[in-house]
Amino acid sequence: MIYEVDELDHGIIKCLAEDGRISFTDLSKTLNVTEKTIRLRYKNLIDKEILGVYGIVNPIAVGLKAGAIIQIKVKPKSIAAVIEELKKIKPIRYITVTSGEYPLLVQITVKDQEKITEVVYSINEIEAVTDLNTIIQLDVHKNTFEYIR
The missing domain is CATH 1.10.10.10 (Winged helix-like DNA-binding domain superfamily/Winged helix DNA-binding domain)
Structure with missing residues (x-):
């Protein structure tokens, strides 16, 4: 309900x-x-789990200054299995199923470009992953947790 x-x-x-x-x-x-x-x-x-109390970290203040959005293509009937593997990759902070050419999208926030590369290699090692499209975030202008206005 x-x-x-x-x-x-x-x-x-x-x-x-x-x-x-x-x-x-x-x-x-x-x-x-x-x-x-x-x-x-x-x-x-x-x-009712409508509200949760969490400490929100300012990523820049703790040295996480690089970010990327990674679109992922997978073999047929393997989305759930790939999601489980993605959950194990610590820098991935957001995973969603999407419509279109790339059925999965993840977002990472890391310390530098080298860490982005490491994450891309980790994702690419998942057997059912067939293709990646990595979008490097150059500058973030809005990042909010405000869902009700």
């Missing part, structure tokens, strides 16, 4: 996206409801 996120839930999510350390007291003042209401709604959002 899909949980319907209402206006108050949206408000809580939006405030937390702007400042993940905002107190329930400040949230209640901002959204003009009681602190108890905020606590209950917050717990519900967590329990």
